[in-house]
Amino acid sequence: MSATVTPPTVRTRRWPVVADGQYEGTRIPSRVPTVLDVPPELRDSEDVLQVNFGPNHPSTHGVLRLIVDLHGEEVVGVSAVVGYLHTGFEKSMESKTYWKDVTFPERIDYVGYQNNELVFVLAVERLLELEVPTKAKWMRMLLCELNRIQSHLVFLGTSALELGAISMFWYCFRERETILDLFELVTGQRMHTRYFQVGGLAEDIPQGFFGECRKFVEWMPRALDDYRDILDRNEIWLERTQGIGVLSAHDAIALGQSGPNLRASGVDWDLRRDQPYLHYEKVDFRVPVYPNGDVYDRYRVRMDEMAESTKIVRQCLDKLERMEGMPWIADDRKVVLPPREELHTSMESLIHHFKIVTEGFRVPEGEIYVAVESPRGESGCYLVSDGGPKPWRIHVRAPSFVALEATATCLHRALVADLIAVVGSLDAVMGDTDR
Amino acid sequence: MSDWQRVPGYVSHREGPEMPTVTVETERIREACAYSRDELGFDVCVDVVATDYLGWGGKGVSGYIGTATGRDLMHPMTQGLQALPELKPKRFSVSYHLLGLRQGAPRARLQCWVDEGEPVPSVVSVWPTCDWHEREQYDLMGIVFDGHPNLERLLMPEDWEGHPLRKDYPIGGEPVRFTDEE
Numbered sequence: 337m338s339a340t341v342t343p344p345t346v347r348t349r350r351w352p353v354v355a356d357g358q359y360e361g362t363r364i365p366s367r368v369p370t371v372l373d374v375p376p377e378l379r380d381s382e383d384v385l386q387v388n389f390g391p392n393h394p395s396t397h398g399v400l401r402l403i404v405d406l407h408g409e410e411v412v413g414v415s416a417v418v419g420y421l422h423t424g425f426e427k428s429m430e431s432k433t434y435w436k437d438v439t440f441p442e443r444i445d446y447v448g449y450q451n452n453e454l455v456f457v458l459a460v461e462r463l464l465e466l467e468v469p470t471k472a473k474w475m476r477m478l479l480c481e482l483n484r485i486q487s488h489l490v491f492l493g494t495s496a497l498e499l500g501a502i503s504m505f506w507y508c509f510r511e512r513e514t515i516l517d518l519f520e521l522v523t524g525q526r527m528h529t530r531y532f533q534v535g536g537l538a539e540d541i542p543q544g545f546f547g548e549c550r551k552f553v554e555w556m557p558r559a560l561d562d563y564r565d566i567l568d569r570n571e572i573w574l575e576r577t578q579g580i581g582v583l584s585a586h587d588a589i590a591l592g593q594s595g596p597n598l599r600a601s602g603v604d605w606d607l608r609r610d611q612p613y614l615h616y617e618k619v620d621f622r623v624p625v626y627p628n629g630d631v632y633d634r635y636r637v638r639m640d641e642m643a644e645s646t647k648i649v650r651q652c653l654d655k656l657e658r659m660e661g662m663p664w665i666a667d668d669r670k671v672v673l674p675p676r677e678e679l680h681t682s683m684e685s686l687i688h689h690f691k692i693v694t695e696g697f698r699v700p701e702g703e704i705y706v707a708v709e710s711p712r713g714e715s716g717c718y719l720v721s722d723g724g725p726k727p728w729r730i731h732v733r734a735p736s737f738v739a740l741e742a743t744a745t746c747l748h749r750a751l752v753a754d755l756i757a758v759v760g761s762l763d764a765v766m767g768d769t770d771r
Numbered sequence: 772m773s774d775w776q777r778v779p780g781y782v783s784h785r786e787g788p789e790m791p792t793v794t795v796e797t798e799r800i801r802e803a804c805a806y807s808r809d810e811l812g813f814d815v816c817v818d819v820v821a822t823d824y825l826g827w828g829g830k831g832v833s834g835y836i837g838t839a840t841g842r843d844l845m846h847p848m849t850q851g852l853q854a855l856p857e858l859k860p861k862r863f864s865v866s867y868h869l870l871g872l873r874q875g876a877p878r879a880r881l882q883c884w885v886d887e888g889e890p891v892p893s894v895v896s897v898w899p900t901c902d903w904h905e906r907e908q909y910d911l912m913g914i915v916f917d918g919h920p921n922l923e924r925l926l927m928p929e930d931w932e933g934h935p936l937r938k939d940y941p942i943g944g945e946p947v948r949f950t951d952e953e
Contacts, residue, residue, distance in 0.1 A: 590900065704788065705818070714817055714870075720822055729820075
């Protein structure tokens with residue numbers, strides 16, 4: 337077998353592309369797609385310096401390690417080393433019942449936790465063919481969109497901080513704090529909420545949540561204006577982001593990119609619109625697409641997404657406020673825990689409760705792959721069940737994992753100072769990458 | 772349906788709740804992937820995942836457990852299954868989840884089957900994104916991808932022994948690396 341990889345040929349495009357004119361042909365490295373090799377003429381040069389970057393340098397996002405070859409200030413070679421945060425989530429989940437597994441996916445992508453929780457719960461529900469009450473679907477959407485805003489705020493705050501805009505960090509974390517307070521109000525936890533159950537929600541929406549959430553929805557557009565005022569006419573920010581880390585639409589698709597990184601490269605693709613789950617087909621929102629594929633466009637896509645998510649949250653609130661008293665979890669006693677008050681009076685409820693908690697509910701045999709649009713892109717869950725109460729195999733398709741594969745392509749002829757901007761703009765969460 | 776039969780190395784296919792599963796001969800998986808990309812319009816390979824079916828269905832059926840020597844009263848009843856699951860052709864399955872970026876978001880799962888030590892042709896030349904996906908499955912499941920340009924461990928340390936996601940890999944214990952006797 338030959339050990340060379342032929343670069344993908346440029347084919348007629350079928351996907352919805354806004355623009356693909358950033359560069360001709362492909363920039364994906366030809367030997368290994370994820371490793372940028374030092375060019376042959378520099379290979380023996382004494383001017384090339386190999387520098388280890390990470391795994392715990394404060395300005396890398398988490399424990400990412402990059403081995404960078406520098407020729408002066410230019411990056412001539414790079415390879416990413418991941419796995420420092422590998423915790424074996426997939427193996428651990430195989431040894432727990434579905435009921436207990438819900439806590440694991442949240443800790444995989446610890447910034448976009450609600451979305452990861454959602455994709456696991458959806459996969460189990462699809463195998464069970466369990467219908468979820470409409471109120472639960474709207475509430476899941478609302479929390480997922482709040483979580484998307486929160487995740488983009490972390491991205492914006494930290495990536496601006498890395499380029500020296502320290503005030504952005506404080507502004508972003510001010511709004512993030514409000515969102516975490518809202519999560520605490522609903523679920524009792526600021527992060528890793530475990531609020532989604534197989535079948536619906538863990539508890540009803542508490543009193544006072546709608547009012548607090550409305551206040552946030554009214555405030556958020558003004559906060560976004562603040563961010564734009566700080567960054568959009570800031571000469572340093574523009575110079576350090578525009579035209580940096582360019583990725584063409586063709587290369588982005590070949591590298592499997594998804595979510596904001598794909599949309600910033602000019603591909604008009606969003607699972608919420610193109611493969612609707614929950615009630616996304618019933619809400620009105622726009623999918624922001626920008627054509628240049630640079631760091632600046634990845635920032636702009638996420639800024640616009642925060643505004644769109646705020647719109648979705650408002651529409652969810654309108655629906656949910658009229659659903660007072662409606663069920664929030666499916667009425668299937670073989671899967672869903674019985675109401676607490678019934679345990680004192682009903683023997684059947686007590687038996688069901690005992691069986692679900694000790695043994696777990698059984699999921700019919702089958703394999704399934706379910707994907708949702710998480711803040712980082714397509715987050716998928718592949719689930720194999722043998723008909724027992726524990727999953728046979730779980731695999732999480734991590735968008736951060738795939739985003740980091742594009743590092744070598746984005747860093748084509750980059751300068752060392754751009755390295756941080758580019759890696760930050762791909763918005764990889766290392767927990768998600770390493771699982 | 773006829774579309775799938777034209778996939779190189781077609782063995783069988785089954786409709787599923789979210790996407791069809793197309794089983795392909797292992798040796799021709801690369802051709803099948805290239806065909807799916809160029810002719811069937813699946814632009815992206817979103818994921819490559821291997822599953823270990825060692826001991827699949829081994830828990831047996833709960834309730835009355837009949838054995839050759841009579842009724843097995845010692846079998847833990849609630850741990851069994853309600854029905855025996857469908858048998859699998861080989862130990863490992865390797866699934867490629869494909870996605871077409873167009874109206875309706877068509878998806879498909881190409882699947883091939885291998886036994887311990889059998890190589891699977893690498894599809895990195897078809898989709899560069901499979902580079903890390905295949906390395907991850909090699910690392911955690913021990914599937915060897917033939918023709919991969921850089922088949923090394925990705926998540927575990929380079930000198931790690933064994934493949935943690937296999938069913939015969941022990942959970943909860945690991946060899947002690949440094950002892951006083953050394």
